[in-house]
Amino acid sequence: MLKAIGFTDDDLSKPIIGVGTTWIETMPCNYNQRELAERMKAGIRAAGGTPMEFNTIAVSDGVSMGTEGMKASLVSREVIADSIELVARGHLFDGVACIVGCDKTLPGAAMALARLDLPGLVLYNGTIRPGVLHGRRDATVVTVFEAIGAYRAGKITLEELREVEDAACPGPGACGGQFTANTMSTAFEFLGISPGGLNGIPADDPAKGDAAESAGRMVMELVNRDVRPSQIMTRPAIDNAIASVAATGGSTNAVLHFMALAHELGLELTLEDFDRIAERTPIVANMTPGGRYNALDIHEAGGVGLVARELLRRDLLDGATRNADGRTLAEIAGSAVETEGQEVVVSIDHPLKPSGGLAILRGSLAPDGCVIKLAGHETRHFRGPARVFDSEAACYDAVRAQRIGPGDVVVIRNEGPVGGPGMQEMLSVTAALVGEGLGDEVALLTDGRFSGGTHGLMIGHVAPEAALGGPIALVADGDEVVIDVDARRLDLVVDDAELARRRAAWSPPPPRYTTGVLAKYAALVSSASEGAVTTGRRLARALDRPA
Numbered sequence: 001m002l003k004a005i006g007f008t009d010d011d012l013s014k015p016i017i018g019v020g021t022t023w024i025e026t027m028p029c030n031y032n033q034r035e036l037a038e039r040m041k042a043g044i045r046a047a048g049g050t051p052m053e054f055n056t057i058a059v060s061d062g063v064s065m066g067t068e069g070m071k072a073s074l075v076s077r078e079v080i081a082d083s084i085e086l087v088a089r090g091h092l093f094d095g096v097a098c099i100v101g102c103d104k105t106l107p108g109a110a111m112a113l114a115r116l117d118l119p120g121l122v123l124y125n126g127t128i129r130p131g132v133l134h135g136r137r138d139a140t141v142v143t144v145f146e147a148i149g150a151y152r153a154g155k156i157t158l159e160e161l162r163e164v165e166d167a168a169c170p171g172p173g174a175c176g177g178q179f180t181a182n183t184m185s186t187a188f189e190f191l192g193i194s195p196g197g198l199n200g201i202p203a204d205d206p207a208k209g210d211a212a213e214s215a216g217r218m219v220m221e222l223v224n225r226d227v228r229p230s231q232i233m234t235r236p237a238i239d240n241a242i243a244s245v246a247a248t249g250g251s252t253n254a255v256l257h258f259m260a261l262a263h264e265l266g267l268e269l270t271l272e273d274f275d276r277i278a279e280r281t282p283i284v285a286n287m288t289p290g291g292r293y294n295a296l297d298i299h300e301a302g303g304v305g306l307v308a309r310e311l312l313r314r315d316l317l318d319g320a321t322r323n324a325d326g327r328t329l330a331e332i333a334g335s336a337v338e339t340e341g342q343e344v345v346v347s348i349d350h351p352l353k354p355s356g357g358l359a360i361l362r363g364s365l366a367p368d369g370c371v372i373k374l375a376g377h378e379t380r381h382f383r384g385p386a387r388v389f390d391s392e393a394a395c396y397d398a399v400r401a402q403r404i405g406p407g408d409v410v411v412i413r414n415e416g417p418v419g420g421p422g423m424q425e426m427l428s429v430t431a432a433l434v435g436e437g438l439g440d441e442v443a444l445l446t447d448g449r450f451s452g453g454t455h456g457l458m459i460g461h462v463a464p465e466a467a468l469g470g471p472i473a474l475v476a477d478g479d480e481v482v483i484d485v486d487a488r489r490l491d492l493v494v495d496d497a498e499l500a501r502r503r504a505a506w507s508p509p510p511p512r513y514t515t516g517v518l519a520k521y522a523a524l525v526s527s528a529s530e531g532a533v534t535t536g537r538r539l540a541r542a543l544d545r546p547a
Contacts, residue, residue, distance in 0.1 A: 043216020080108025149435020173203030246356025290375030416465025
């Protein structure tokens with residue numbers, strides 16, 4: 001059959017390498033992958049392999065944000081992992097190279113490699129360039145969402161909003177700040193599953209094609225030496241990746257994704273591991289949304305190897321972990337070439353903050369844990385009355401109507417993995433609050449997620465979620481909520497008797513979807529505290545097997 005589409009006996013006598021892309025015409029994030037796949041295949045052929053290209057899905061967080069479509073985003077991570085796994089198993093590939101872009105394509109590809117344990121790697125197709133607005137090279141898709149909030153508050157005109165919209169996204173590539181895609185791209189270089197220095201090349205840089213060809217040759221080296229993902233994605237390597245998230249003020253979505261990846265690898269990883277690593281890791285990269293610079297800037301400064309170099313100076317990484325390109329992390333850091341005068345990565349002797357960009361809280365409102373982003377604000381303690389909403393849409397309507405005031409604790413529930421379903425991101429709400437000038441004056445907590453572009457006092461992944469009867473389901477308007485970062489606590493100030501009365505009156509909300517992929521996901525997905533995987537305890541119970 002393969003001869004019918006041009007493969008020869010010589011082709012089929014060589015190792016067969018699956019080249020999995022997530023190209024799609026619904027976003028700029030993955031738009032350059034067809035060209036990169038051709039270059040990667042050329043590298044594989046030159047190194048003695050036969051590439052076979054295949055495609056899987058992607059869902060754009062930026063395009064779907066604030067709509068019902070956003071529920072599909074996290075679900076797509078599982079579909080991506082499943083489909084890569086199925087194609088590789090079905091066609092008996094000898095190795096797999098994945099080209100990824102938008103947020104969920106990165107962890108989805110790595111999860112598939114973890115399941116398959118075939119020689120392989122992941123190449124990020126690159127960041128978008130920042131938009132130029134009013135002479136400044138710093139506009140991103142988050143700038144648009146914040147401008148929408150400013151427009152609603154009467155701070156800018158419709159014409160000014162359109163100017164932001166037209167400038168923010170000038171070409172191909174994933175969202176340009178240290179949002180989820182660039183956070184995971186950085187982390188994958190520290191993890192070792194992405195070749196050192198290649199992910200950070202921007203999408204429209206001519207050098208990106210050379211990087212893809214080089215990655216194609218590298219995957220053949222992995223096949224020839226029989227180097228498996230389980231030998232690269234070790235527990236010390238995961239700790240390195242988490243440290244990179246902390247040191248760059250990266251997305252809290254990395255918590256979900258690394259919990260899920262560790263699960264697929266059969267490695268023990270807890271929420272407290274994130275807290276421990278972040279607490280000891282200073283922020284040394286001044287990256288948006290909490291800082292000043294974008295992904296293009298850190299590439300031009302010398303790349304994320306500069307971050308590794310600084311962390312290794314304090315023994316905050318395991319420099320002996322191996323990269324898919326054959327080098328150790330220490331060797332990659334040592335080869336980083338710093339651009340004279342760059343201000344993106346600072347010396348660890350004078351960090352931007354003494355500890356990393358996230359923390360894990362527990363307490364009466366989140367007995368199974370939640371994650372708070374610390375980059376971009378200085379608030380360590382907040383106490384205020386709850387403003388409760390049973391969906392993101394209801395909350396957004398309240399923000400648009402300016403019914404949220406300084407000192408409020410906004411609670412958005414029934415948006416968790418099961419309740420959403422799909423744990424949608426809340427960038428529309430958080431950006432609108434920032435745009436209205438309330439970003440530093442309110443807190444927001446949810447059993448859903450936040451975009452990597454979110455900044456301010458925001459707490460996500462509250463577990464157990466409301467749809468499963470977690471304490472967040474019992475919060476009422478006006479209840480006092482206390483956030484204490486130093487004590488790692490999130491608490492509801494309501495006496496036990498009143499909570500017992502509310503629990504007795506509570507019943508689960510009806511499922512929002514009863515058929516199709518979202519209903520299937522809701523039936524199988526685990527808690528956010530376990531990575532929101534569909535191969536965890538709920539599936540084990542359904543199969544009547546140990547987890």
